[in-house]
Amino acid sequence: MKAWIMLMLALSLPVAAQAEEAKEAKEGEAPKVSYISLSPPFVGNYGLDGTARLKVYKADVALRVTGEEAVKAVKAHEPLIRNQLVALFGQQTSEAMNNVDTKEKLRQEALKQTQQVMSDETGKPMVDDLLFNNLIIQ
Structure with missing residues (x-):
């Protein structure tokens, strides 16, 4: 069970990182x-x-x-x-x-x-x- 939780956390980290990068990219863009x-x-x-x-x-x-x-x-x-x-x-x-x-x-x-x-x-x-x-x- 512990391994399953660790696997789920490991898989969710890249998704969270990509979401944060996308947010920063939008904030860095000049307004339209x-x-x-x-x-x-x-x-x-x-x-x-x-x-x-x-x-x-x-x-x-x-x-x-x-x-x-x-x-x-x-x-x-x-x-x-x-x-x-x-x-x-x-x-x-x-x-x-x-x-x-x-x-x-x-x-x-x-x-x-x-x-x-x-x-x-x-x-x-x-x-x-x-x-x-x-x-x-x-």
Whole structure:
């Protein structure tokens, strides 16, 4: 009986060692970077300054996140993120939407507001970057 127990212990040690090595390998790997496209694209009016001309934008936005936890959190809070971005885009002036430098400032502000939403909801910013895949204005 004693030999049987010793045999079972000896056979289980390599399995335990392999499991530990696999765990260490996963811990040593860099977290997976993912891009989440906010779909459908944002479409709305901007620069409502009292002129008769209707100004429209269409923005395809993607969020860069790191790790599976961040992907799940962003998808769970996507409606709140979309709401914040729609409000931000609607506040823009014609000058802000037509200038390359101000478009970059808009992108940075959109990232900041997205991170603020995630911080308020989860305690962490979660979003590493915000990208305009396409930004069309008329």
